[in-house]
Amino acid sequence: MTTKLALKGGTPVIAPGKMKAWPPIDDIDRKLVMASLEQTSHAFGPNCVAFEKEFAAWNGNKYAITTNSGTAALHMAIVACGCGTGDEVIVSAYSWSSSATCILHHSCIPVFVDIDFNSINMDVNKLEAAITPKTKAIIVVHLHGLPVQMDKVMAIAKKHNIKVIEDACQAHGAKFNGKKVGTIGHCGAFSFNQNKCLCSGEGGMFVTDDEEMLNKARQLWSFGETATPTQKRDYHVYAMGWMYRNNDLTAAFGRAQLTKLDGYLALEIANAKVLTKALQGVPGIILPTAPEGCEPNHYNYTIRFDMEKLGHVKDASAFRYKIIDALKAEGVDTMVWQSFILPAMTVFQAKDGFGHGHPWSSPHAQPVDYSLDQYPMAQKHCDRHTGMTTPLRAPNGPDIAKLVAEAYQKVMTNLDQLS
Numbered sequence: 001m002t003t004k005l006a007l008k009g010g011t012p013v014i015a016p017g018k019m020k021a022w023p024p025i026d027d028i029d030r031k032l033v034m035a036s037l038e039q040t041s042h043a044f045g046p047n048c049v050a051f052e053k054e055f056a057a058w059n060g061n062k063y064a065i066t067t068n069s070g071t072a073a074l075h076m077a078i079v080a081c082g083c084g085t086g087d088e089v090i091v092s093a094y095s096w097s098s099s100a101t102c103i104l105h106h107s108c109i110p111v112f113v114d115i116d117f118n119s120i121n122m123d124v125n126k127l128e129a130a131i132t133p134k135t136k137a138i139i140v141v142h143l144h145g146l147p148v149q150m151d152k153v154m155a156i157a158k159k160h161n162i163k164v165i166e167d168a169c170q171a172h173g174a175k176f177n178g179k180k181v182g183t184i185g186h187c188g189a190f191s192f193n194q195n196k197c198l199c200s201g202e203g204g205m206f207v208t209d210d211e212e213m214l215n216k217a218r219q220l221w222s223f224g225e226t227a228t229p230t231q232k233r234d235y236h237v238y239a240m241g242w243m244y245r246n247n248d249l250t251a252a253f254g255r256a257q258l259t260k261l262d263g264y265l266a267l268e269i270a271n272a273k274v275l276t277k278a279l280q281g282v283p284g285i286i287l288p289t290a291p292e293g294c295e296p297n298h299y300n301y302t303i304r305f306d307m308e309k310l311g312h313v314k315d316a317s318a319f320r321y322k323i324i325d326a327l328k329a330e331g332v333d334t335m336v337w338q339s340f341i342l343p344a345m346t347v348f349q350a351k352d353g354f355g356h357g358h359p360w361s362s363p364h365a366q367p368v369d370y371s372l373d374q375y376p377m378a379q380k381h382c383d384r385h386t387g388m389t390t391p392l393r394a395p396n397g398p399d400i401a402k403l404v405a406e407a408y409q410k411v412m413t414n415l416d417q418l419s
Contacts, residue, residue, distance in 0.1 A: 003410055005417050006329040013407040014331025019400055022393040023199045023264075029256040036252035044229040045248030051255050052205070055190075058258060060183045061207040063214045065221055066251055070169035070191025070204035072221070072244035074102035077187045077206060078137070079220045080213035081163035083108045086364025087136035089165075092122040093341050093378040095141040099167050100342045103139070106240075107359040109368055111135070112343045117377040118289055120144065120302065120385075124152045131156075134366055137163040142171035142181050144337075144387065145197070145299030149291055150176045150184045165189070169204070172197045173265045175295040182207050187217070192254050195389055197268065197299055198261050200254030203246055221245060264394050265297050271392040271401045272298035278405030279303075284310045284412050286384075300337060300387040303408075307384055310415070317383040322418045323411060324386050330407035337387040341378040343370040 004010030036047050048066050056064035067073045083089055085107040091100050093112040103110045113130050116123040120143050127138070138157060140148040157164045166188035168174070168181040175181065182188035187208035192200040206217050219226060224241025227233040279287055286304040290296050305312075305320055312319040320336070327334050347353055348370050351360040359365060372379065390396070391404045 003414060005326050005411060005414055006331075007326045008417050012329060012331045013410055014400075014403045016331070018331065018403070019333060019390060020395050022195075022390050023257060024260075024395050028259055029253060032252040032256040033249060036248045039248075042248050044245045045251070047248045047251035047255055048246050049230060051246070051251040051258070054255060054258055055205050056207065058261070059190075059207060060180055061188075062209040063207065063211070065206040065214070065218055066246040066254075067204040067206060067221065067244045068246055068250075069202055069244075070189055070193065070196075071098040071102060072242070073189030073191070073204040073206040074098055074139070074165070074167060074169075075105045075242070076217035076220050076244065077139075077165040077189050078102055078106045078108060080187050080206070080208060080210075080217040081137040081165060082216070083136045084364075085359060086134065086362045086366075088132060088134040088366075088368070089137045089139060090127065090130050090135060091139040091342070092141045092143070093343055093375040094120065094338065094381060095143055095167070095342060096169070096338065097342065097345065098169075099139055099141050101347070104347070104353040104359065107354075107362065108136070109134070109359060109365050110342075110348065111368055112370065112375065114375045115378045115381060117381060119146060119291055119294075120381055121146060121148045123377070124149050124156075127153065128156050128160075131160050131162070132366070135160065135162055137165055139165045139167050140185065141167040142174055144288075144302050145171045145174050145297035146288070146290060147171065147174050147176040147181050147294045147296070149293070150179075150181075151293075154184065163187075170196065170299040172261065172297060172299075174297045177293045183209075186210060187213050192250075192257075197264060197297055197393075198254065198257055200250050200257060203250045203254055267394050267397070268298050268392050269296075271396065271398055272296075272301055274398040275301060275392065275401040275405055278402050279408060282405070282408050282412050284415070285408065298392055300389050301392055302337070302385055302387045303334075304381065304384045305386075319418075320384055320386065323415070326411045326418060327386070327407060330410060332388070332404055332407045333390040334386045334388045336385065339382065341372070341375055341382050343375060344372055344379075
């Protein structure tokens with residue numbers, strides 16, 4: 001029996017207002033944020049210091065520095081690893097732009113590696129071939145909360161004496177072989193912006209167990225100075241520095257949300273299991289998978305459309321958008337997360353970050369090739385995916401996950417209505 005899609009005038013599966021927004025706010029948040037507002041240190045204040053200690057303890061790191069964004073934390077990681085002008089840093093061909101632009105921030109050269117289509121993460125089997133004598137570090141992106149196979153990455157890094165930065169901006173609480181991400185590489189970065197599993201509006205955290213790395217990162221974080229705002233400062237600039245510090249109100253919000261993070265993650269994982277089970281048998285979709293040893297947090301539940309089976313290989317991206325429009329009309333909060341692979345972005349194709357071709361034109365750099373045919377799996381994924389965050393997040397429960405699956409079933413069995 002044919003069911004009229006909501007896009008064509010039918011009744012939506014998920015009624016407006018049924019799905020709740022993220023994050024939930026309660027009296028814990030109000031108490032800490034209002035207490036911050038009513039005290040006198042509104043820049044880098046006492047909540048910032050407490051947030052660093054509490055997050056480090058929660059994640060299992062010796063040190064943490066609270067920042068104004070995950071992007072800032074990534075830049076700090078580049079500096080902490082001793083990367084400089086012309087040095088190469090390897091990164092996945094598919095991620096958020098900050099995973100690669102953080103490399104440019106310190107005049108280093110990004111080198112891209114294609115993804116494994118199944119995991120959407122960097123294809124670790126192609127990693128070693130990208131290493132050159134100029135390689136100084138690897139950024140492993142635990143994309144959508146799914147850990148990279150870190151045992152293979154760390155073995156390759158040790159063999160070539162290069163550093164590993166964990167981009168865990170989406171991966172709070174995710175684990176590889178029982179270890180939390182952000183504790184396996186030499187340093188790492190987390191984000192706390194609106195969409196993240198730990199939300200403080202904006203903000204981030206640099207983490208490491210290495211005191212030398214901590215000090216290098218902290219110098220960049222605060223104007224190139226060697227003393228923090230909580231210490232006696234001489235206000236002397238010893239090296240290149242930015243102003244990447246967090247503020248007390250944001251840190252207070254982050255501290256409040258951190259007290260609830262374990263519960264949030266447990267619900268998200270449980271909802272993902274319900275959704276995965278309910279989506280079994282829905283035609284034309286490819287469900288997310290996790291390699292052995294990888295425990296994702298399901299930050300972004302990513303579905304790909306099987307365009308070979310659907311007969312839309314040649315117009316994969318365009319037909320994908322038609323399906324998404326139909327899903328949205330049914331009340332599903334889903335979207336294309338990243339519509340360009342990183343090496344296709346203008347700044348990399350033009351090889352001009354700061355003018356005059358810098359940093360690629362530096363005499364310390366060597367030529368790199370960003371021909372797009374090197375990244376077929378990244379492009380294939382890019383053209384066929386859609387992602388969901390809100391449907392699995394608190395306060396939404398398994399009832400929402402089941403409705404989402406019902407909406408997918410309705411749309412994918414009535415695709416003829418999209419012609």
